[in-house]
Amino acid sequence: NVVESTQPAAPTHGRIVMYPLPLEGHFCPMLQLASILHTQGFKIIIIHGDHYHPNHSDYPHFTFKPISCRFSEIGKHMPEKPDPSFYITYDNENCANSFKDCLVGLLAEPDEPPVVCLITDAEYYITQEIADSLKVPRMVVWACNLVALLVYHDLTYFYEKGYFNLTKKDPEYEASVPEYPFLKVKDVIKTTTTPNSMGKYLSKVMKQMKGSSGIIWNSFKEPEEATLETLTHYFPIPRFILGPLPKYLSSSTSSILFEQDRTFFSWLDAQALNSVIYVSFGSLSSISKEEFQEVAYGLANIDVPFLWVVRPGMVEGLEQLEWLPEKFLEDVGDRGHIVKWCPQKEVLAHAAIGCYWTHCGWNSTLESICEGVPMICSPFTVGQPLAARYVSDVWKIGILLEDGLDREVIKRAVKRVMFDEEGEEMRGRINILKEEVNISFHEGGSSHQTLKSLVDYILSFKP
Ligand code: UDP
Numbered sequence: 078n079v080v081e082s083t084q085p086a087a088p089t090h091g092r093i094v095m096y097p098l099p100l101e102g103h104f105c106p107m108l109q110l111a112s113i114l115h116t117q118g119f120k121i122i123i124i125h126g127d128h129y130h131p132n133h134s135d136y137p138h139f140t141f142k143p144i145s146c147r148f149s150e151i152g153k154h155m156p157e158k159p160d161p162s163f164y165i166t167y168d169n170e171n172c173a174n175s176f177k178d179c180l181v182g183l184l185a186e187p188d189e190p191p192v193v194c195l196i197t198d199a200e201y202y203i204t205q206e207i208a209d210s211l212k213v214p215r216m217v218v219w220a221c222n223l224v225a226l227l228v229y230h231d232l233t234y235f236y237e238k239g240y241f242n243l244t245k246k247d248p249e250y251e252a253s254v255p256e257y258p259f260l261k262v263k264d265v266i267k268t269t270t271t272p273n274s275m276g277k278y279l280s281k282v283m284k285q286m287k288g289s290s291g292i293i294w295n296s297f298k299e300p301e302e303a304t305l306e307t308l309t310h311y312f313p314i315p316r317f318i319l320g321p322l323p324k325y326l327s328s329s330t331s332s333i334l335f336e337q338d339r340t341f342f343s344w345l346d347a348q349a350l351n352s353v354i355y356v357s358f359g360s361l362s363s364i365s366k367e368e369f370q371e372v373a374y375g376l377a378n379i380d381v382p383f384l385w386v387v388r389p390g391m392v393e394g395l396e397q398l399e400w401l402p403e404k405f406l407e408d409v410g411d412r413g414h415i416v417k418w419c420p421q422k423e424v425l426a427h428a429a430i431g432c433y434w435t436h437c438g439w440n441s442t443l444e445s446i447c448e449g450v451p452m453i454c455s456p457f458t459v460g461q462p463l464a465a466r467y468v469s470d471v472w473k474i475g476i477l478l479e480d481g482l483d484r485e486v487i488k489r490a491v492k493r494v495m496f497d498e499e500g501e502e503m504r505g506r507i508n509i510l511k512e513e514v515n516i517s518f519h520e521g522g523s524s525h526q527t528l529k530s531l532v533d534y535i536l537s538f539k540p
Pocket residue numbers: 101102103105332357358359360361362386417418419420421422437438439440441442444
């Protein structure tokens with residue numbers, strides 16, 4: 078990788094202020110970007126809400142600035158059915174003043190190198206006006222894939238077109254989206270259950286993205302090439318496809334949520350090559366008791382070793398593992414391991430892992446591509462159904478479980494990926510993508526070039 082051998086350079090280029098969203102799939106790539114920019118000679122300041130506590134000891138070179146976001150008062154404002162737009166809007170609006178005060182303070186700090194730019198999560202739309210008023214260039218990080226950005230950009234259009242009134246019975250439900258022929262209408266429908274409020278919220282995000290000084294993605298050019306032209310049309314500002322971000326770094330990024338369990342590695346080391354299925358649905362998705370049991374039966378019914386992440390809070394109402402089918406642990410014995418949270422990047426890189434049963438969060442999808450592990454996709458919502466469609470129909474590196482979690486379907490999918498010729502072909506294709514990622518990091522490759530252009534671009538802001 079590009080930067081692991083480079084010691085952090087002396088921070089001579091000035092300070093970059095970064096403002097990540099406090100969600101695992103957003104926070105981790107932002108901190109990875111921070112680490113990369115630090116090695117390129119920038120001093121890093123991380124502003125974050127005081128309702129969560131990043132592990133400072135993992136980033137001894139960064140300065141952390143907690144700000145008050147009044148999250149303890151969120152209950153007073155909670156609608157009956159809050160959706161993601163409610164939480165992120167609350168975060169935007171309630172942190173705005175303390176964010177601005179913090180930035181003003183940083184700009185006025187004596188004996189410090191100049192603040193060259195602000196980099197925020199794209200969803201912190203409120204920060205654009207603040208940055209403009211203080212004459213600080215703001216760049217944004219988009220935490221999902223390109224096609225998700227385009228679909229979100231058009232969400233109100235799809236809503237007005239009536240997509241969200243369609244049901245499985247309508248023929249259009251299964252049809253391709255004319256503007257994005259790789260996607261099906263049902264994929265767009267699955268991105269949200271509240272298209273009206275999400276559309277309004279996203280229009281603010283998109284407007285402020287267009288007003289920013291540039292967009293940075295965690296991705297790589299080759300698999301997303303087909304969408305680049307539309308993107309250029311919608312966002313005629315500087316664009317940097319930088320990534321996959323974890324590939325630039327040798328160490329894992331620590332979680333803001335959970336302690337990593339590493340106790341299973343001795344078991345994993347003893348498993349045969351490509352023999353284990355890794356199962357994880359990310360940091361946010363939740364499933365019902367019935368779905369949890371279908372997953373368990375699915376894993377019990379296959380003769381394949383498995384590592385299953387059952388995150389606290391993943392199953393509503395579940396404290397421990399009391400809803401596992403009777404005698405599940407006994408029957409499975411040493412064939413399976415259940416953990417609360419694991420170092421996923423290392424797990425996917427392990428030679429024993431032969432398949433990743435995933436929710437298709439963007440980070441997880443990229444991590445699987447980087448390690449050449451074919452996937453079984455059980456997407457839930459937001460960008461996941463879109464990424465899953467690409468995995469199964471465009472890149473053909475996995476199987477999409479279209480109709481929820483069902484033990485028999487799971488059994489067949491595992492057989493197809495792990496034992497059939499079809500699975501071997503998927504492995505072949507994902508290894509080609511993996512190789513393309515590796516090549517993109519070589520001198521002259523797209524990821525290598527983009528990092529250089531991004532650093533040059535940020536330096537051009539220097540007063
Ligand atoms: N992850 C992890 N350990 C686990 C499960 C997940 O480190 O046991 C990490 C995973 O490597 C990824 C992130 O959590 O980087 C999840 O982000 P993603 O975008 O895939 O999904 P989200 O959690 O946002 O739905």
